[in-house]
Amino acid sequence: AQKITQTQPGMFVQEKEAVTLDCTYDTSDQSYGLFWYKQPSSGEMIFLIYQGSYDEQNATEGRYSLNFQKARKSANLVISASQLGDSAMYFCAMRDSLSGTYKYIFGTGTRLKVLA
Amino acid sequence: DTGVSQNPRHKITKRGQNVTFRCDPISEHNRLYWYRQTLGQGPEFLTYFQNEAQLEKSRLLSDRFSAERPKGSFSTLEIQRTEQGDSAMYLCASSTPREYNEQFFGPGTRLTVL
Numbered sequence: 001a002q003k004i005t006q007t008q009p010g011m012f013v014q015e016k017e018a019v020t021l022d023c024t025y026d027t028s029d030q031s032y033g034l035f036w037y038k039q040p041s042s043g044e045m046i047f048l049i050y051q052g053s054y055d056e057q058n059a060t061e062g063r064y065s066l067n068f069q070k071a072r073k074s075a076n077l078v079i080s081a082s083q084l085g086d087s088a089m090y091f092c093a094m095r096d097s098l099s100g101t102y103k104y105i106f107g108t109g110t111r112l113k114v115l116a
Numbered sequence: 117d118t119g120v121s122q123n124p125r126h127k128i129t130k131r132g133q134n135v136t137f138r139c140d141p142i143s144e145h146n147r148l149y150w151y152r153q154t155l156g157q158g159p160e161f162l163t164y165f166q167n168e169a170q171l172e173k174s175r176l177l178s179d180r181f182s183a184e185r186p187k188g189s190f191s192t193l194e195i196q197r198t199e200q201g202d203s204a205m206y207l208c209a210s211s212t213p214r215e216y217n218e219q220f221f222g223p224g225t226r227l228t229v230l
Contacts, residue, residue, distance in 0.1 A: 004158075033216060035218060043205055043223055043224045043226070044221055044224065045207065045209070045221035046221075047218045047220070050216070050218055091159070099172060100171075101147075101164040101171060102147070102211070103172070104149075104161065106159050106160070107158050108157055109156075109157075109158050
């Protein structure tokens with residue numbers, strides 16, 4: 001079965017510092033995709049970054065980077081130079097390639113609080 | 117605004133009543149998903165449409181739930197005889213046919229069943 005595990009229910013980071021949010025995954029598929037989404041208190045899920053299983057380089061999008069370690073089955077999100085607006089829930093998700101629907105399997109999320 | 121929209125944003129209902137939610141995906145997206153998110157959890161998949169065809173339903177989708185996507189455009193999710201356990205955020209997402217494209221989510225409908 002495919003599964004996403006986020007072991008950090010909550011994290012604090014000082015403004016302008018970097019923070020790493022952990023994500024491990026389990027799948028028997030050789031081709032898969034991993035996503036990170038941000039969910040502010042308003043509720044909308046905002047796409048941050050994507051990593052494909054065959055991508056040789058770690059994905060980067062502005063202040064977001066994904067530390068992809070395939071052998072360890074981890075896909076940690078790194079946020080550099082944290083801002084107060086980064087305070088939100090963060091979800092790691094895996095695209096289910098087995099069913100053909102490409103639905104997402106989400107982790108339980110990490111609540112990040114950026115301190116001034 | 118060309119994003120995914122959902123209506124209503126909030127719905128409070130009494131147990132036993134029927135409710136219907138609407139999702140308008142991004143116009144060129146043929147894939148549409150419904151997810152349910154309870155407090156403190158990540159979203160869980162409910163059902164998937166490719167154009168107007170409903171191709172997958174989760175076991176979470178009991179027979180009180182029904183979803184449609186007539187003409188492959190907007191979608192509706194109806195819950196009959198609501199129960200307190202149905203209280204959750206219902207999220208709609210859409211994406212293009214390409215496998216590697218991300219899903220775009222709407223703002224969600226928060227349902228409270230009293």
